Amino acid sequence: MELRPLGNSGLKTAPLIFGGNVFGWTLDERESFAMIDAWLDAGFNAIDTADVYSRWVDGHAGGESETVLGRYFKARGNRDRVLLATKVGKPMGDGEQGLSKAYIMRAVEASLKRLQTDVIDLYQSHDDDADTPLEETLEAYQRLIEQGKVRAIGASNYRAHRLDEALTVAERNDLPRYETLQPFYNLYDRSDYEARLAPLCEGRNVGVIPYFALASGFLTGKYRDREDARGTPREAFLDKYFDERGMRILDALDDVARRLDTTPASVSLAWLMTRPAVTAPIASATSQRQLDAMIAATRLTLDDNALKTLDEASDPFQA
Numbered sequence: 001m002e003l004r005p006l007g008n009s010g011l012k013t014a015p016l017i018f019g020g021n022v023f024g025w026t027l028d029e030r031e032s033f034a035m036i037d038a039w040l041d042a043g044f045n046a047i048d049t050a051d052v053y054s055r056w057v058d059g060h061a062g063g064e065s066e067t068v069l070g071r072y073f074k075a076r077g078n079r080d081r082v083l084l085a086t087k088v089g090k091p092m093g094d095g096e097q098g099l100s101k102a103y104i105m106r107a108v109e110a111s112l113k114r115l116q117t118d119v120i121d122l123y124q125s126h127d128d129d130a131d132t133p134l135e136e137t138l139e140a141y142q143r144l145i146e147q148g149k150v151r152a153i154g155a156s157n158y159r160a161h162r163l164d165e166a167l168t169v170a171e172r173n174d175l176p177r178y179e180t181l182q183p184f185y186n187l188y189d190r191s192d193y194e195a196r197l198a199p200l201c202e203g204r205n206v207g208v209i210p211y212f213a214l215a216s217g218f219l220t221g222k223y224r225d226r227e228d229a230r231g232t233p234r235e236a237f238l239d240k241y242f243d244e245r246g247m248r249i250l251d252a253l254d255d256v257a258r259r260l261d262t263t264p265a266s267v268s269l270a271w272l273m274t275r276p277a278v279t280a281p282i283a284s285a286t287s288q289r290q291l292d293a294m295i296a297a298t299r300l301t302l303d304d305n306a307l308k309t310l311d312e313a314s315d316p317f318q319a
Contacts (some may be wrong), residue, residue, distance in 0.1 A: 001015070001044065001045075001298070002014070002262050002298075003045075004170075004181050004207075004279050004280060005080075005207065005280060006035045006122065006152065006154075006179055006207040006209075007152075007179030007205055007206050008177075008179055008205060009122070009151070009152035009177075009179040009207075010143050010151075010152070010253040011083060011122060011152055011179075012083075012123055012247075013045060013046040013083055013209075013279065013281050014043065014044040014045050014046060014280065015087070015091040015273055015296060015298050015300070016044060016269065016273075016280055016281060016282075016283060017044075017046040017047065017048050017209055017280045017281070017282045017283075018036075018039050018044065018046065018047045018048065018176055018282070018283070018284065018285070019211065019213075019282045019283055019284040020048055020049035020050075020053065020065045020068075020069060020284075021050070021053045021054060021065060021284060022035075022065075022284045023053070023065040023068040023069060024053070024054060024064030024065050024067065024068045025054040025057055025059065025065070026152055026233055026286050027052070027121055027286055029071065030050070030285075031066050032072065032165065033068075033075065033076075033154065035285060035286070036069075036072055037076075037105070038288065038291055039079055039285075040078070040082070042208060042220050042291070042295050043236050045081065045082060045083050046082070046085065047069065047082055047083070047084060047085065047278065048071060048085040048086070048122075048182075048209070048211075049065045049066055049084075049085070049091070050066075050085075050086055050087035050088075050124075050126055050223060051063060051086060051088055051090070051092060051107060051110065051114075052087070052089065052090040052091070052092060052126065052139075053066070055090075055091075055092070055113065056086070057178070058136065060078065060249050061092075061093075062093075063065040063092075066086060066111055066114035067114045069084075069114075069115055070113075070114050070115040070116035072116070072133075073114070073115070073116050074116050077118050077231070082113055083121050083122070084115065084117065084120055084121045084122070084152070085120070085122035085123075085124060085209075086111050086115070086120055086122075086123065086124070087123070087124040087125070087126035087156055087182075087187045088103075088104055088108065088111070088123065088124070088125065088126060089108045089125050089126035089127050089129060090126045090127060091294075092107070094282075096219055098131065098132055099125050099128075099129035099132045099136075099137040099140075100132045100136065100137075100139070100140075101136050101139060101140035102140070104137070104140040104144070105127040105140060105144075107147060108120070108123065108144055108150070112149065117130075117264055118149070119148060119149055119151060119286070119318065120149065120151070120177055120240070121151045121152065122151065122152050122153070122154050122169035122179075122180060122183060123141065123144065123150040123152075123153050123154070124153065124154040124155060124156050124180070125137065125153070125154070125155050125156060125158075125178070126156050127156065127157050128155075128158050128159065128162050128307050129247035129267045131201050133168050134165060134169045135169055135175070135197050135236075136167050137172060138153075138166070138169065138170055138173070138176060138177075139175060141153045141175075141176050142175050142176050145176055149276060149278040152176070152179045153176050153177075153178055153179065153182075154178050154179055154180030154181065154182060154207075154209075155178040155180070155181050155182070156181070156182035156211070157183070157184070158178075158181060159196075160196035160197050160200050161179065161199075163181060163197070163200060163206070164200055164204075166178055167204055167206070168296070168304075175257070178206065179206065179207060180208070180279070181197065181201055181206050181207070181208050181209070182208075182209050182210065182211055183208065183210055183211070183274070184210070184211060184212055184214075185208075185210035185212075185275075185278075185311065186212055186213050186214065186215045186219060186268065186272060186281075187209065187215070187249055187253075187268050187271055187272070188215050188218065188219065188220055188241060188245070188314060189215065189247060189316045190314060191210070191316040191317070192315045193210070194275075194276075197264075198253070198275070198277050199276075200278045201277040201312070202276050204246045204247060205279070207277075207280075208278045208279055209279055209280050209281070209282055210275045210278060210279075210281050210282060211270060211282045211285045212237075212282075213269060213281035213282055214239045214265060214268055214269070214270070214283055215240050215268075216237035216241075217234055217237075217238070217242055217263060218238055218241040218246065218250075219249070219250075219265065219268035220263070220264055220265040220268070220290075220293070221250055221253060221254065221263075221264035221265070223238055223241075223242075224250070225242055225243040226238075226239065226242050228243075229240045230296050234279075244319070245314070247312075247317075248297065249310075249312045249314050250264070251266050251296055251313065252310050252312075252313035252314070253268060253310070255309060256302070256306045256309055256310060256316070258303075259305075259306070260300065260306065262293075262296055262300055263293045263296065264295040265290070265293040265294070265297070266293045266294075266296040266300055267297075267300075267302070267306070268297075268308070269281055269283060269294060269297035269302070270297045270298075270300040270301075270302050271302060271307070271310050273297070273298075274302060274307065288298060
């Protein structure tokens with residue numbers, strides 16, 4: 001499978017990254033192991049998680065996804081097959097959040113222990129921390145890289161001006177720079193990324209690995225109205241998509257999928273892989289059918305007619 005470079009990090013990923021938020025949440029440990037096996041066997045190599053996954057679930061404290069991955073690596077003995085990305089910064093308890101040097105140094109040890117590994121390939125700032133100087137955060141990452149605990153660093157949920165500032169601070173002070181950005185970006189959620197972040201990442205060679213690539217499953221076509229989503233684990237995430245524009249996008253996806261003999265999910269991911277600066281979208285699967293759609297997306301070529309149909313339907317500025 002084609003491997004794409006992640007910025008200037010030297011790391012390379014297949015054109016899709018598996019989103020590990022489902023591990024220990026909508027997939028139990030046995031199911032997670034089976035899905036990771038199938039992912040790697042299909043030729044993919046990268047998995048993205050975070051220390052906070054899945055703290056939002058009642059009874060969960062965070063760390064569930066990393067723990068499942070750690071048990072997987074121990075059981076399979078195949079840590080070297082995975083480009084492993086995780087994140088730090090979101091609340092994990094009283095005073096346990098942010099990007100201060102002291103907190104990062106504590107948090108990385110907890111993640112390494114849960115993941116049962118001695119190195120994280122891509123360690124990402126999960127959110128910007130305006131209360132901590134950028135120099136302090138980058139100096140913490142520099143120390144972890146020097147210690148061999150982290151290979152490269154990335155940012156998630158950064159605004160364009162703050163990412164630009166962080167890149168400049170890194171260059172000016174000879175510190176590690178953010179080699180990747182993980183923005184909220186998909187066929188529905190376009191405007192924030194395309195207006196400012198895409199030109200910045202393209203110009204500074206920052207690899208882009210968008211999350212919510214399928215809009216919490218909305219872009220698969222599985223959920224056609226609020227009733228379809230009611231009672232599902234993703235109900236709260238899906239509510240905003242059931243508007244006129246969302247329905248227009250689903251109609252366009254159905255049209256393109258029929259013409260190309262594929263699925264709306266495959267079309268959605270294939271569209272995202274054509275976007276400026278996008279290296280590899282992040283998407284999750286909880287069944288073989290969903291995994292097959294992800295695999296199909298990497299083999300799908302969208303013609304000019306398909307791209308025009310999708311762009312017009314999803315234009316965020318269209319009334």
